[in-house]
Amino acid sequence: MAVDKGEAWAFAGRIMTMGDALSYRLRRAQHAVLQDFVETFARLDLRPTDFAALLLIAGHPGLKQSEVAEALGIQRANFVAVIDGLERRRLAERRREGSDRRVQALFVTDAGQALLDQLIPVWRAHEERLVARLGGPAARDQLDLLLERLYDAPAA
Amino acid sequence: MAVDKGEAWAFAGRIMTMGDALSYRLRRAQHAVLQDFVETFARLDLRPTDFAALLLIAGHPGLKQSEVAEALGIQRANFVAVIDGLERRRLAERRREGSDRRVQALFVTDAGQALLDQLIPVWRAHEERLVARLGGPAARDQLDLLLERLYDAPAA
DNA sequence: TATTGTTATACTCTATAACTATA
């Protein structure tokens, strides 16, 4: 491809669009993966955040709401509706049990644990579908590494 | 894969959380990159979609609204506000010029082109910042390849 | 009938400020 002259936004001989942007590819990939996830869990009426919260609380019983929210990367204010929903469905529960009566300690109920036991294989299948698209476990590990560099790196 | 008993959600001997999920890493990475992008362009009051639209129209003058919307991956209904904004600021314009009087052909104005000429280096700097985080151009190419596999692949 | 641009609407996610009860 030649072509240029005059148009300073052309680079290395070709017209640039956001298709050349990493942010664009990330957005497309994230959207595709999210769709697969949502479709996988839709029939169970569980959104990604619900599942992530259940999984985290099951692995670390007694975590505070604000700790779970932070680990999930959402505002504690926005986590209230999430835990409200899980509690209403009797999948998780809040308990004021420490000496500090401000904190809500979180636990997964037996029903929540039973649901998780069902869901883990479904999630694993979802992950394996993605690994297959990527070309195998080695490719997945490579992708994990690269993605981590993007968000672990100091903000420039 | 052995290990299980009782807690079926523990796998390979460790507690699983969404931190092990590809969707989670993608979300984090996409968020980090988007933040860098937004901060880079914030002082110019240009959001990612504005920039992407300008760039695309500049490279392909006369595109229809619906074509730009589709290329950008947004609904044509939601693109109306985007092009409204660009037109109000005299960066792009709509023209009914074909034989089909339903279509709006889009063009970048001189002011829009001048802004783009300023913006391209800023965008390039943003991309180079990301490449540096990734570890170099080879890593970026590798990431591009992997991301494309995620969204180009048939939906399973 | 079908399509282009448009309007209206709704739903999710995210972000912020301010309140309450505790500490």
Add this chain to the structure above:
DNA sequence: TATAGTTATAGAGTATAACAATA
């Protein structure tokens, strides 16, 4: 004063239905 949880609210981004003009 400060903190945990909560409420309310506002802004993006996204998705769908329906309409007018035109084909």
